[in-house]
Amino acid sequence: MSGFGALRDRLTDAAAAFAGGPGQVADILTGMVDDVDRALRENLEIFPVCHHSPASALAMARRLREKRPKVVYLELCEDLRPLLDELANCRLPVALQAFATDLDGFPAGAGPLSVVAPITESSAEYQAIAYALTEPGVELVLVDRSSDHVFQWMPKDGPGTAGGDGDTGHATADPAGEDAGLHGDAVGVEIGDLRPRFAELEAYLLHHGKVRHWSEWWDQYVEQPLADADYATYRQVMVMIGSLFRRLRPAGADRLDRDEDRERYMWTRMREHLASSGADPADCLYVCGAFHAASRVEEFGLRGSGGFEITPRTATRWSYGLIPSSHSAIEAQFSLAPGSVSIAAATWRKALRRGGVTPYTLDGKKGRKGGAGRAAPEAGVTDRLSGFLARPPEPGGLDEDELRSWCVDIVRLARRHGYLASTADAIAVFETSVLLAGMRGRARPTPYDFQDAAVTCIEKDAVPGKRDVARLCEILLGGDRIGQVGYESLPPLARDVYDRLEPLGLDPGRRTVQRALLNLDAEPHLAPCSKVLWMLRYLLPDGAVRPIMGSKRLGERSIQESWDVALGKYQRELIELGYEGVxxxxxxxxxxxxxxxxxxxxxxxxxxxxxxxxxxxxxxxxxxxxxxxxxxxxxxxxxxxxxxxxxxxxxxxxxxxxxxxxxxxxxxxxxxxxxxxxxxxxxxxxxxxxxxxxxxxxxxxxxxxxxxxxALSLGCDRAQLELAVRQSHPERPAKVALLWAAQSQLGLIGRDDLRRRWDELLVNPLVVPSCPQYIGGFVQALELAPALTSFVVEVISKAFARLPDPVLLPWLPTLITTLREQAGDLVPALVKEAARTYPADLAGLDAWTPPWEAAPGRAPATAAPAASGPVADLLRAHPASCDALAALLGCDPAWPDAPDAPGAPGAAGGGSPGHGEAAALLGRHPAAAEALAGLLAR
The missing domain is CATH 1.25.40 (Serine Threonine Protein Phosphatase 5, Tetratricopeptide repeat)
Structure with a gap:
């Protein structure tokens, strides 16, 4: 007869008394006992755990020293196994990562895909890994589905969506954790997600447990009672909790099917390994979440059915590596209460100080060999649940020294961060912690009671710094420990970056910002370092490397550079670069x-x-x-x-x-x-x-x-451009102005035609509201004809001079908006031209005449004398260039008479009389003509 018969009868009677007769409550309670009995009678020993649980880690360390298994099966993605050997080079916490950017077999646009499995010192899986890697002859086998299957089994809306996997979570921003984003948007995989998947049950437990969140309930009612429990009691309680949460979860969800598929997957892999290796199940240990230890699938156990077919992986190429993690990153990843992982780490260290347990580590310091040899198998399953459930919690004495040190330290830390705390606050925190523990039915204050008391007594009206009191309590109770991947475990790219930056003397392990100064003229050997920094600036997120002085653009070379480097803080991003290349x-x-x-x-x-x-x-x-x-x-x-x-x-x-x-x-x-x-x-x-x-x-x-x-020198035809301009017939005012400018640039219309058209617009009351759009078009025309800058200044000046105030004032906002939206980068050229055109002081403004009002075409015909000399003779002999230049400037290309230059145009009555604009222009600017004459004389 099962050792749990008496417990089953008692639970059946209790259910009948509670519900008035046998029913679903009795089925659930007796089913939990059946699940415990089934798990404990399995030939392959099942070790149920909860992720980041010190009680699980303590029980694991004790059981490994007692049993000393030869094969450890671990619930972790099977393709992450090669990474475990690199944990010895890291400072925990770190996360195992699988990363894929080039996808084959997943929906387009679903990438990049990333899976992380964080590892902390206070976790049972780390004890199992350290034991298997430090003890000779022990084989560590990962049996959970691969990273590829993690995304294959995601909901149909595609990889990367929050899912529904029993042991997965997505990183979320957590304002309480300064390093909560270390995992990015990766999917998290953990062992032992022991949390009710029935919202009403969790709310009920929190309410009657007088706690705020699940992490506090777990620590109070499971973690502390199991910390010093014997192994048999620990196993039975953990399987019972897993069975309870499993039986109370909503039915009919995809999440249920994926959980059961994972269990089928793991048992299939274990049977395959036992068959191929010939290992004795008595020498093996299966480490899994307590939720999966209470599995009821047909494939459960070594005698289960073997009909589950594992689907093949996709053709996606996965990269693997270790990335830094932190307590806050784990809390954000799996929706844990802020500070819960830090408190678990502090509990783990406190339990080790109490003695009795020597943990396994990967730093080369193996634990004691005491208890060597395989433990004898149990003759039968003994009921330990009845005593555990019936026995009230043992009253623990108040550790006044510990609580007093917390109160003194939190006051000191608060004063350092700007709070006006004093000794009176330390006393108040002490008394309030004891009071809260009594109100919540606790024998002694927990770290959560202390945190609530500190917030109540110290945090008055406002937070003077960037950290509130709750965050200071997390730092005090263990801090947000941040892991680091060692040099030997980095991908080749990260090691290459560290090697190439070594001449700068930076410490790649520091998470603070370091300043690097490069004098590239005095120290040319630092030029390769500068090149690496600029490439990292391009590839890594903002803040990893930031130039303070120096630039990197086409044709430029910096003489001196100054950099802020924080590669230690962005080690994860640098490692992920290593997945893409060497x-x-x-x-x-x-x-x-x-x-x-x-x-x-x-x-x-x-x-x-x-x-x-x-x-x-x-x-x-x-x-x-x-x-x-x-x-x-x-x-x-x-x-x-x-x-x-x-x-x-x-x-x-x-x-x-x-x-x-x-x-x-x-x-x-x-x-x-x-x-x-x-x-x-x-x-x-x-x-x-x-x-x-x-x-x-x-x-x-x-x-x-x-x-x-x-383009013309390369064989293009200018007629194509002229034809395109002639075929253009815009309607919008800005585009019409652009077309006029293009026609002027092609010589189809002159500058005087542009002036005339603009003058006609200003006197037409129907068109005046559209003038800002015309101006915007003229400003855009500076892209194609920079020489029109003076004309655009003239256009805007005429608008301000001629439009009446009732028209001009409502018109100004539209003009400013048009220029800002359409020509923000071209306005500085206009401002510069206007500064050159207008007088520099108010005194000259009264006597100032706009250049467009005193244009050469408006001057009298006798304004300039006829030019003479060899330069004038040369220009008269070849008038085509001057005529084209005069036409471009809007002048009449007429030549004055020159009787003393025989053979020249205009000599001996052969020239046509005119205004002499070209001669006047040459007289005012003789340098260009003399340079041209000197060039032709050569």
């Missing part, structure tokens, strides 16, 4: 290539990749490959949304190549010719398309006119 150069090249060949890539993005490859990598092969890709993308684009970015980057690249290389690369020439034809083709539709902005059209024209000379 060196930072390789990772950078892969990212640039991925960006350029992305299905949504644009020509502007490809040009950005070209620029980054020149700045960070150098070399022509990869840059030319990216440039060819930019040409391909530009020819395939059907919109001009990125035209401003294309123009800006292409101008910069052309200036760089012209200054640094003898000839332009082939891809640059192809980009200019392709862009010239492409934008000419799209120009008429862009002028009329309502979705295409003025800035985009201005950038197109800036590309066409700014690179026209290069």
């Amino acid at each position: 060196t930072v150069e390789q990772v950078l090249e892969q990212r640039l290539r991925r960006a350029a060949w992305d299905p949504k890539a644009t020509a502007a993005g490809a040009l950005a990749a070209v620029e980054d490859s020149i700045v960070f990598l150098g070399g022509r092969r990869f840059t030319d490959e990216l440039g060819a890709r930019a040409v391909e993308l530009l020819s395939a684009e059907r919109t001009v949304d990125d035209a401003p970015e294309v123009l800006r980057r292409m101008r910069r690249l052309l200036a760089y190549y012209r200054a640094s290389e003898p000839a332009l690369p082939a891809w640059c020439e192809a980009f200019v010719t392709t862009g010239y034809a492409h934008y000419c083709t799209l120009l008429p539709s862009a002028f009329t398309d309502e979705d295409t902005g003025v800035r985009q059209v201005g950038a197109m024209l800036g590309f066409l006119f700014g690179m026209e000379s290069l």
Whole structure:
């Protein structure tokens, strides 16, 4: 007969008395006893645990020294096994991580995928791992589903969604933890998620337990009573709790199916290993969460059915490594109360100080060999639950010394952080802690009682610093310990970064910000360090490396640089870079290539990749490959949304190549010719398309006119541009102004025509409200014709001078908004031109005449004398250049008579009389003509 018969009868009677007869309550209670009986009678010893539980860790350390198993089966993703050997090089807590960016078999856009399994010193799995890795002849086998299966079994809405796995959680921002984001958005895997999955049950337990959150309830009613319990009692209680939560969870959820699939998976793997290795089940230990120890699937046990089929993994390539973790990161990952993991660590250290248990560690210090040899199997299952459930908690005496030290230390810590705390506050915290413990039915104050008392007595009205009293209590009771991955366990990329930055004398293990000073002229050997820092600045998040002085742009070289480096704090991100390549150069090249060949890539993005490859990598092969890709993308684009970015980057690249290389690369020439034809083709539709902005059209024209000379030299036809401008018929005022500027640049209309059209707009009351849009278009025209800057200043000046105040004042906000939205980066050129045009002081303003009012075309015909001399003779002999220049400036190209220059135009009555604008212009500016004469004389 089962050893639990008496307990089953008592629970049946209690259920009948409670519910008035046999029913579901009796089935649940007796079913829990059956689950305990079934788990304990299994030939393969099952060790139920709760994650980050000191009681589980203590029981594990005792049982390992007593049983000394030869095989340890551990509930952990089976593909993480190679990482466990590297734990000896780390400072806990750390997390095992599986990471994948190139997905094959998962929905598009689901990546990157990341799985983390945090390990702390106060956890049973760490004791099992340390035992297996330090004891000779012990085999450690991970039996849980792989990282790939974790995401395969996620809900159908795709990987990365919060899930529903019994042992998984997603990292969330936790304001209480300063390092709560160490795990990023990875899916967390833990052993032993012992938490009610029935919300009403958890609320009931918290209410009647007089606690605020689940971590406090667990510590009060399970952790403390089991800390010193014998092994048989520990096993039975843990399986009973797992069975209770399992039987009270809602039925019919996908989560139930995934839990049971995991249990089938693990038992299938264990039977496969036993069959292949020939190990004796009596020499094995199965470490799993108490929730899974109470499993009722058909595959449970060595005698269970073996019909479960494990699906194959996808073709996704996974990378593995260790990343730093912290107590706050674990709490945020698995929705634990802030400070609960720190309190568990403090409880673990306190239990070790009490003596009686020697833990296993991976720092080379093995525990004592006492108790060697396999423990004899139990003759039968003895009921320990009855005594545990019937026995009231043993009254523990108040440890006044411990509580007093907490109170003194919290006051000292609070004063250090700006609180006005005193000895009276320490006394108040002491008394309040005892009072709260009594009100909550506790024999002695727990750390949670102390924390509540400290918040009540010290935190008055406001928090003077960035940490509140609750956070200070967490620091006092153990602190947010942050792990670190050792150099030997880092991926090759991280080790390479540390080696290359070694000349700077930085400590890569420090989590604080370190300052690095580089004098690249005096210490040229630090140039490689500067290169690595700039690449890390590009690849890592903001804050990992931050330049204080120095820059890295096309054609620039810093003489001195100053950096703030915090690689110790961002070790996780650096490690994840190591999953993508062996060196930072390789990772950078892969990212640039991925960006350029992305299905949504644009020509502007490809040009950005070209620029980054020149700045960070150098070399022509990869840059030319990216440039060819930019040409391909530009020819395939059907919109001009990125035209401003294309123009800006292409101008910069052309200036760089012209200054640094003898000839332009082939891809640059192809980009200019392709862009010239492409934008000419799209120009008429862009002028009329309502979705295409003025800035985009201005950038197109800036590309066409700014690179026209290069495009024509490469074989393009200017007639294509003229035809595109003639076919453009915009309706929006800003685009009309752009078209006028383009026509002026092509010589289709003159400067006087532009002035006349603007003057007509200012006197037309129906058009005046649209004048700001016209001005915005003229400002955008500076992209294609910088020489129009003075004309745009004239346009704006005339508007301010001629419009009456009732029209001008309501018109100003629209003008300012238009200029800010459409031409923010072009306005400085206008301001500079206006400063050059207007008088510098008020005294000169009264006598000042606007240049456009005193234009050469308005001066009298006798304003300038006829020019004479060899320069004038040369210009009269070749008048075409002067005529074109005069027409461009809006002057009448008429020549004065020069009777003393035979054979020249106008000599001996052969010249036509005129105003002499060209002669007057040359008379005012003789240097240009003399330079031209000297050039021709050579």
